[in-house]
Amino acid sequence: MVTPSxxxxxxxxxxxxxxxRAQAGRVAEAMPYLPAxxxxxxxxxxxxxxxxxxxxxAAGGYTHKVLARGSRIRLEDVTGxxxxxxxxxxxxxxxxxxxxADTMKIPWQAYLGTGHPLLSGEGRVLATxxxxxxxRNDALCGTSTAAANRAKYGDSAPQGPSPSGRELxxxxxxxxxxxxxxxPPSISFFKGVRVRADxxxxxxxSAGPGRAVELVAELPLIVxxxxxxxxxxxxxxxVSGLLRVHAWRSAPTGPGGRYWDAAPxxxxxxxxxxxxxxxxxx
Amino acid sequence: xxxxPVAVTDAAGRRPYCPADLAVxxxxxxxxxxxxLDLAGPLVAGEIVLDQxxxxxxxxxxxxxxxxxxxxxxxxxxxxxxxxxxxxxDTGERxxxxxxxxxxxxxxxxxxxxxxSNYGNALATxxxxxxxRQDTIGGACGKESNTLRYGYHTTAxxxxxxxxxxxxxxxxxxxxxxxxxxxxFMNVPIEADGTLGIVDGISGPGKRVAFRAEMDILVLVSNxxxxxxPCNGLNPTPLRMIITAAEGRSRx
Numbered sequence: 001m002v003t004p005s006x007x008x009x010x011x012x013x014x015x016x017x018x019x020x021r022a023q024a025g026r027v028a029e030a031m032p033y034l035p036a037x038x039x040x041x042x043x044x045x046x047x048x049x050x051x052x053x054x055x056x057x058a059a060g061g062y063t064h065k066v067l068a069r070g071s072r073i074r075l076e077d078v079t080g081x082x083x084x085x086x087x088x089x090x091x092x093x094x095x096x097x098x099x100x101a102d103t104m105k106i107p108w109q110a111y112l113g114t115g116h117p118l119l120s121g122e123g124r125v126l127a128t129x130x131x132x133x134x135x136r137n138d139a140l141c142g143t144s145t146a147a148a149n150r151a152k153y154g155d156s157a158p159q160g161p162s163p164s165g166r167e168l169x170x171x172x173x174x175x176x177x178x179x180x181x182x183x184p185p186s187i188s189f190f191k192g193v194r195v196r197a198d199x200x201x202x203x204x205x206s207a208g209p210g211r212a213v214e215l216v217a218e219l220p221l222i223v224x225x226x227x228x229x230x231x232x233x234x235x236x237x238x239v240s241g242l243l244r245v246h247a248w249r250s251a252p253t254g255p256g257g258r259y260w261d262a263a264p265x266x267x268x269x270x271x272x273x274x275x276x277x278x279x280x281x282x
Numbered sequence: 283x284x285x286x287p288v289a290v291t292d293a294a295g296r297r298p299y300c301p302a303d304l305a306v307x308x309x310x311x312x313x314x315x316x317x318x319l320d321l322a323g324p325l326v327a328g329e330i331v332l333d334q335x336x337x338x339x340x341x342x343x344x345x346x347x348x349x350x351x352x353x354x355x356x357x358x359x360x361x362x363x364x365x366x367x368x369x370x371x372d373t374g375e376r377x378x379x380x381x382x383x384x385x386x387x388x389x390x391x392x393x394x395x396x397x398x399s400n401y402g403n404a405l406a407t408x409x410x411x412x413x414x415r416q417d418t419i420g421g422a423c424g425k426e427s428n429t430l431r432y433g434y435h436t437t438a439x440x441x442x443x444x445x446x447x448x449x450x451x452x453x454x455x456x457x458x459x460x461x462x463x464x465x466x467f468m469n470v471p472i473e474a475d476g477t478l479g480i481v482d483g484i485s486g487p488g489k490r491v492a493f494r495a496e497m498d499i500l501v502l503v504s505n506x507x508x509x510x511x512p513c514n515g516l517n518p519t520p521l522r523m524i525i526t527a528a529e530g531r532s533r534x
Contacts, residue, residue: 100379101421101462104478106430110419111476121443121460123426140389140419142380147402166400183400184461185380195472199390199415201383231384265430272429 030058030242043074043246053247057082059240060161062168062226064175065247066091069282071217072250073127075225077134077190080209081241083230084189085143085165087173088118088126091220092282094178096120100139100185106265110195112137112187115259117266118215124273125266126221128259131214134207136192141201142185143169144231153238162238168226176222189213191230203232218252218273220282252277292321298522300335307337307520308357314517317358320488321522325353325410328526338518339507341445343452345370346495349528351409353492354503356467358519360483362506363466364422364442366450367397367405370498373455375399379418379462389472390415391464397493400461404496412489413467420470420480421462422446423508432510445504453500465506466491468513482512 010016032055033039039054052071057063059081067073075084090096099121104110106119114132117125143165149156156164158171169183190211192204217223227243229235253259253270261267290304291297298321300307310317324330331350335357336342346352354363369375381398383389391397392415397406408416424443428436446460467485472478505521506514 095457097458099421099462101419102427102430105420105470105480106427108479109476110472110478119427119430121424121427121457123424123429140380141384142378145381145400145402148381148384179374180400181374182458185378195389195476197474199388199472201387201389231380232387268430268433272426 030056030061036246039246041244046246046248050248051246052249053245055245057225057227057243057245059242060163060228060238062172062224063245064172064222064224066176067217067221067223067247068249069217069220069277070250070252071247072130073215073217073223073245073247074212075189076210076212076244077206077241078209078244079241080206081239082227082243083191083240084243085186085226085228086189087169087183087186087224089178089222090120090126091222092280094176094182094222096122096124097182097184098126098187100187103187104139106269107263110139112139115262117259117269118187119269123269124276125218125253125269127215127217128253129213130216131212134190134211134213136204136207137187137189137213138191138193138230139187140193140195141188141231143188143226144228148231163228165226165228168228169224172224172226188230191233193232201232203230203234216250216252218270219277292323294323296323296330296333298333298335300337302337304335307335313358313519317517317519318487319357319519321357322355322488322490324524324526325412325490325492326351326526328529330524331527332523332525334523336503336505336521336523338505338520339440340505341449342503342505342523343449343501344523344525345498345500346525347498347528348495351492351494351526352501353490353524353526354466355522355524356485356489357487357522358517359487359489360467360485360512360515361519361521362468362508362513363521364446364504364506365464365466366446366460366502368500369399369405370500373453373459373500375401375403376459376461377405377463382418389419391418392416397464405499406493406495408491408493410490410492412491413485416491417465417468417470418463419472419478420465420468422504423506428510436510439509440507442504442506442508446502449502465513480511480513483515
């Protein structure tokens with residue numbers, strides 16, 4: 001094995017600078033693409049000039065972004081082994097955040113799919129699921145913890161082989177001034193769970209590679225994503241895969257929109273959201 | 283014609299503390315016609331450390347020490363007791379719906395369910411339960427979410443989220459600390475296609491649930507004031523909270 005130090009000349013500042021600069025331009029399997037319009041994986045039908053976020057997230061990795069109201073976010077499970085754990089915050093007042101109970105109770109539906117409003121506890125819609133060809137999503141089981149991953153995989157640290165979702169969320173949140181207290185229960189995409197009549201959980205796994213879910217930001221959002229195995233994935237190994245993330249400028253749900261008055265509860269949630277956005281000037 | 287005097291003691295002669303006049307709180311005439319109130323008693327043996335009645339619509343909180351058991355009595359029947367738990371030592375560690383569900387493998391809470399924290403740790407264990415299943419999916423009502431569920435005419439009404447925020451503030455906690463919760467005595471079936479909702483209750487007067495603290499925990503309860511769905515039988519009634527000492531131990 002070649003020792004890394006043998007590949008670098010770093011004995012003087014000048015050499016170290018040249019060595020550092022020579023590294024730019026390398027390509028990794030998981031990396032962001034800047035500007036976003038330069039993505040090697042442009043979402044079909046999207047004008048590359050509208051892209052504001054393009055990134056491939058590592059298996060066991062995380063990412064985060066602040067997005068404008070009206071952004072459309074596309075998550076793609078490249079290999080069929082990704083699981084995108086997602087937390088959303090109102091970027092203007094981040095104590096407004098995803099509330100899984102309201103997200104399930106208010107639309108009278110526990111399973112997330114196209115048209116589902118992702119609600120905060122403040123009676124507003126943070127984002128709407130506007131496309132979903134996975135159907136394997138979950139709002140019940142949250143993400144993994146240090147305790148769970150240590151018990152299941154022997155390790156949970158972000159720098160280790162089997163990071164937990166919660167520990168990655170702690171890092172992602174910290175980069176927006178948020179603390180562990182600011183981590184409510186999360187939702188996840190690309191691994192399904194169903195509830196049997198007795199309440200027992202059934203893990204339905206992945207819908208396969210290449211599946212995508214798209215969300216529209218109905219408020220300015222802080223988006224945190226941890227790409228780690230689902231907490232009740234029964235496989236003994238830490239199975240994860242690349243997650244591709246793109247976002248582009250689009251429009252929030254408004255009058256005449258497909259979901260604006262599709263259901264009475266969500267309609268008032270959109271009314272509350274536009275009322276807030278108009279008053280706030282966002 | 284005289285009305286019978288209001289019983290302010292349970293069958294064992296115990297009179298719980300109440301921040302309001304117990305003779306008023308326990309008078310069925312103040313509730314919907316036909317209301318039956320049953321104070322019952324602790325669901326487990328052990329010396330009683332705390333015994334309180336929470337009036338209808340009010341918040342409540344107490345620290346339950348490791349090993350102690352909290353019995354919650356559904357005095358009037360089908361009264362949702364929205365509940366959050368925190369580590370008393372570090373309230374950043376708190377009840378987590380998904381951790382409880384993921385570790386137990388079941389969406390409902392029953393005897394034996396370990397109530398877990400956002401760290402995955404055991405905060406408490408349900409040691410006895412007199413109804414078929416307890417809810418932890420339905421979350422809490424609130425002024426804002428009521429506008430979605432029922433309309434803007436409900437805005438003047440009080441909700442559990444307001445009870446939680448008021449009670450949490452006593453401990454220096456705020457909105458970020460109020461997360462999705464437990465609902466003792468609330469019935470939220472999940473159907474095969476994922477349809478779920480709050481339906482008529484399966485509890486009754488004097489029905490109880492009891493959980494043992496696995497660490498020192500702060501318990502917040504909102505005696506749910508909701509008047510737009512069956513989580514209270516559209517008739518908010520009192521709850522009784524009884525803490526009993528750890529097994530084999532006297533008052534901690």
